[in-house]
Amino acid sequence: MGALRMVRHVRWFEEHVRHPGIRQLIRLIKDLRCREEAFQSLNPWHLELLCHCASVPLHGGEILPVALSYKRVFQLLSAGLFLPGSIGIPDPCEEEEDGIHMLLTASEQDQLAGVAQMILRLLHHGAYREVLAEGGMMPADFRRAQTVGSVKVLPPLSIVTGNNS
Numbered sequence: 463m464g465a466l467r468m469v470r471h472v473r474w475f476e477e478h479v480r481h482p483g484i485r486q487l488i489r490l491i492k493d494l495r496c497r498e499e500a501f502q503s504l505n506p507w508h509l510e511l512l513c514h515c516a517s518v519p520l521h522g523g524e525i526l527p528v529a530l531s532y533k534r535v536f537q538l539l540s541a542g543l544f545l546p547g548s549i550g551i552p553d554p555c556e557e558e559e560d561g562i563h564m565l566l567t568a569s570e571q572d573q574l575a576g577v578a579q580m581i582l583r584l585l586h587h588g589a590y591r592e593v594l595a596e597g598g599m600m601p602a603d604f605r606r607a608q609t610v611g612s613v614k615v616l617p618p619l620s621i622v623t624g625n626n627s
Contacts, residue, residue: 470555471507478554479514483528487513490532490594497601500577503570508562511551512538533585539578544571576618580604583615 479485491509495501504512516534517525526534542548546568550561563571584593584602587610595601602608608615 467555471510474555475510479510481517481525483525483531484513484517486528487517487531487535490528491535493595494593497595498577498604500570500573500604503566503574511553511562515551533582536578536582536585539575540582542575545575546571577604580608580615580617584608584610587611587613587615589615 479488488510491501491513492506495504495509512535513531516538517531519526525531544550544561544563544566548561548563550563552560553562566574581593581604584604589602589608589610591597592602592608592610605617607617
């Protein structure tokens, strides 16, 4: 990435990400990125734009609370925001028409959507501590079935094969 592009990204971040809730969300997703392989394909700029998109309502208004924004990150990803053929999130600092997710392989995009679906399922069943790896909890393995209370949460199947990655 060129130095001028990085400077534009830093300026955009300083102008648009002033709310402490968005910064907290970025830290939470960066923590998840350290623990989950599927999120490691996202660079910090991807994470910052994704968190901003998840926190800021489309037509103005109040910035969402961190808990809602956290769920919204996974809702956006699991709905296919970064899948092939999706419009994704355009880079606000560049003239490019493609979304920022086009730098990811089809396999990385699919893994990201699948893991986001699993995380969203776990959150809906109340497994917050497992997802956040909080309070000494062992981090959840998002690629394997998890039991939450009396519910068995199954991971989604991958749709990308080795031939089209």
